[in-house]
Amino acid sequence: MDDPTLCCLARGGYCNRCDLIIGVDGLHVTAAERDARGRLVVTVESEPAVMGCPSCGVLARGHGRDEVELVDAPVFGAPVRIRWRKRRWVCPDLGCPVGSFTEQDESVAAPRAKLTTRACRWAIEQIRREHASVNGVRRQLGTSWSTVWSSIKPILAAAADDESRFEGVSILGVDEHVWHHVSTKPVQDGGRGPKELTGMVDLTRDEHGKVHARLLDLVPGRSGETYRAWLTERGEAFRAGVEIATLDPFHGYKNAIDDQLEDARSVLDAFHVVKVRHEALCVRMEVRDLHRLVVAAAGLKLRAA
Ligand SMILES: [Zn+2]
Numbered sequence: 001m002d003d004p005t006l007c008c009l010a011r012g013g014y015c016n017r018c019d020l021i022i023g024v025d026g027l028h029v030t031a032a033e034r035d036a037r038g039r040l041v042v043t044v045e046s047e048p049a050v051m052g053c054p055s056c057g058v059l060a061r062g063h064g065r066d067e068v069e070l071v072d073a074p075v076f077g078a079p080v081r082i083r084w085r086k087r088r089w090v091c092p093d094l095g096c097p098v099g100s101f102t103e104q105d106e107s108v109a110a111p112r113a114k115l116t117t118r119a120c121r122w123a124i125e126q127i128r129r130e131h132a133s134v135n136g137v138r139r140q141l142g143t144s145w146s147t148v149w150s151s152i153k154p155i156l157a158a159a160a161d162d163e164s165r166f167e168g169v170s171i172l173g174v175d176e177h178v179w180h181h182v183s184t185k186p187v188q189d190g191g192r193g194p195k196e197l198t199g200m201v202d203l204t205r206d207e208h209g210k211v212h213a214r215l216l217d218l219v220p221g222r223s224g225e226t227y228r229a230w231l232t233e234r235g236e237a238f239r240a241g242v243e244i245a246t247l248d249p250f251h252g253y254k255n256a257i258d259d260q261l262e263d264a265r266s267v268l269d270a271f272h273v274v275k276v277r278h279e280a281l282c283v284r285m286e287v288r289d290l291h292r293l294v295v296a297a298a299g300l301k302l303r304a305a
C-alpha cells in the first residue's frame with residue numbers, strides 16, 4: 001500500500017490500491033476505463049492457483065478465460081460494469097463427466113447472474129430503505145427494468161419464505177393500503193391485481209428503545225378476516241409473544257386483535273390507551289413510517305404478480 005511504485009506500475013503483479021477501491025475479495029483489478037456511455041468498466045481476475053476437478057479431484061489444466069460482464073453497484077456517480085475474466089479449466093481424466101468448468105464465486109455473483117451479489121444487495125436496500133422504485137434503481141445501474149427485477153425477485157421470494165422473520169415480535173403494527181382504483185383483474189390480464197392490501201409490520205423496540213419498522217408480510221384484502229387469518233397462520237408462539245398490537249383505525253382489525261391476541265394490548269382500545277398512553281403515542285408516531293413501508297412493498301409485490 002505505501003509503495004508508490006505499486007500503483008498500476010508494477011509489471012506482472014496486481015495493484016493493491018486499485019483492488020482496494022473496487023473491494024471485491026479474491027479478485028484483482030487488471031484494467032479500468034470509462035466507456036462511451038460514461039460507465040466505469042473494471043476488468044478483474046483471480047490470482048493464478050492450482051485447481052482440482054470438482055468431481056474427481058484430479059489436477060485440472062488451465063483452458064483460457066470466459067469473460068462475463070456484470071452490473072455492479074454505482075460508484076463516483078457512475079454506473080459500473082465488472083468484467084470478470086473467469087478462469088476455465090479442463091479435467092484431464094477422460095472418464096470424468098465434468099469435462100471443462102469455469103471458476104465460480106457466489107460472493108461475487110451467482111452462476112449466470114447479470115448483477116453482482118453486492119449490486120443485488122444494494123438494489124434491495126435502495127428499495128427498502130431509500131424508497132427507490134425498481135425504475136429508479138435501474139437508472140442508477142444503467143440497465144433495464146427486467147434485468148433488475150429478475151435479479152432481485154428470487155432473493156425477495158426466498159426472504160418471503162423465510163419464517164424466521166416472525167421471531168421476537170412483541171409490538172405488531174397493521175396498516176391497510178388502497179393501492180389503486182382500477183381493475184382488480186390479475187396483472188397478466190391487464191388489471192392491477194388486488195385493490196386493497198394489509199401490511200403487517202414489526203415495531204418491536206431494540207435494546208436502546210428504538211423502533212426500526214420492519215415489514216413482516218403483505219396480504220391481499222382489507223378486513224378483520226384477512227388479519228385474523230394471518231394471525232392464525234402465525235401460530236401460538238407468535239401470538240403469545242405479541243404484547244402490543246397497534247393498528248390503523250379500521251374496526252375490523254380491532255376485532256381480529258381481540259379474537260386472536262387475547263393478552264396483547266390494542267393501542268386503540270380506550271381503556272388501554274390511558275393505561276399505556278406514553279407507549280401508545282410513541283408507537284403511533286413511528287407508524288407514519290409504517291404506511292410508507294407498506295406502500296413501497298405493495299409496489300414490489302404487485303409487479304411480481
Ligand atoms: Zn493501481
Ligand SMILES: [Zn+2]
Pocket residue numbers: 053054055056057058091092093096097098099
Ligand atoms: Zn474430473
